[in-house]
Amino acid sequence: MKILIITGGSSSERKISLISARAVKNALETKGHDAVLFDFKKGYPAMKTLLKEFEMVFPVMHGKEGEDGNLYRFLRSLKKPYIGSHPEGAKVAFNKILFKRYCGSKHIPTAHWKIIKTKGDIIRFGFPCVLKAAYGGSSHEVDVLHSKKELSRAQVKKILALPHRCYAEKLIKGPEITAGVLHGKTLPIVEIVPPKGGWFNYKNKYSGESKEIPFAPSVDKKVQKRAQKIALRIHKDLDLGSYSRADFIVENGIPYILEINTPGGVGLTSESLLPKAAKAVGITFEELVERMLEP
Secondary structure (H helix, E strand, O other): OOEEEOOOOOOOOOOHHHHHHHHHHHHHOOOEEEEEEHHHHOOOHHHHHHOOOOOEEEEOOOOHHHHOOHHHHHHOOOOOOOOOOOOHHHHHHHHHHHHHHHHHHHOOOOOOOOEOOHHHHHHHHHEEEEEEEOOOOOOOOOOEEHHHHHHHHHHHEEEEEEEOOOOEEEEEOOOEEEEEEEEOEEOOOOEEEEOOOOOOHHHHHHHOOEEEEEEEOOOOOOHHHHHHHHHHHHHOOOOOEEEEEEEEEEEEEEEEEEEEEHHHOOOOOOOOOOHHHOOOOOOOHHHHHHHHHHH
């Protein structure tokens, strides 16, 4: 097929999007497809003109532009086949506050949380907590806070000054795991082990210092199955497409969901979490990308 890979854009995750897109392009070409990269910075009009030449669109664009559902809605309006989610499901999955409310309505375990507007709101919420932006990814717009004095950090000021809402959630302590879904079936759980004393922030995600271990050796098998069941339920509920990835922290035997990543938000390099889970059951990176094209 002739496939247009939409990537780049202007979000804080632009760099990672471009890396993933190049890996996807190489994988598709290995499988005999004609793949072309399109930088979303060029805008919708340029993309619309180009789309006529392609049979399939493969968005690999992390961040709001690629994950909030608007790009999917645009492609649907043109009746152009694409790899991705239903626009409404993507909207809920990407907006962390909408996703928190969704989890509450479905009785899915998630950390206690509250919308935050000021430092005073954080103090009233209590410590330790995690401050997060409603829109954000790759742990850019996140800070872990243990005490009042940490409110003076630049990252806190940055998050509170963002044009969209933010919230605080109780800090859950325990193993971090991720559950991938591929065409309605779960992949092995991957356990994430950050460097000692750290957490899975942007630096640790992409520095190579964290360990990602398939089959999560330190997590009980029953807990793993429960996390997989939750990931699959959400995937189907929100109509997320051919693949997705749900992230959890396990505390006292309960997998508390942090977020679910739609196809646009899933990292796609050979070292990314979903590809590592697939590799653990014998699916090469090239085979994984090829399977993503299947309806």
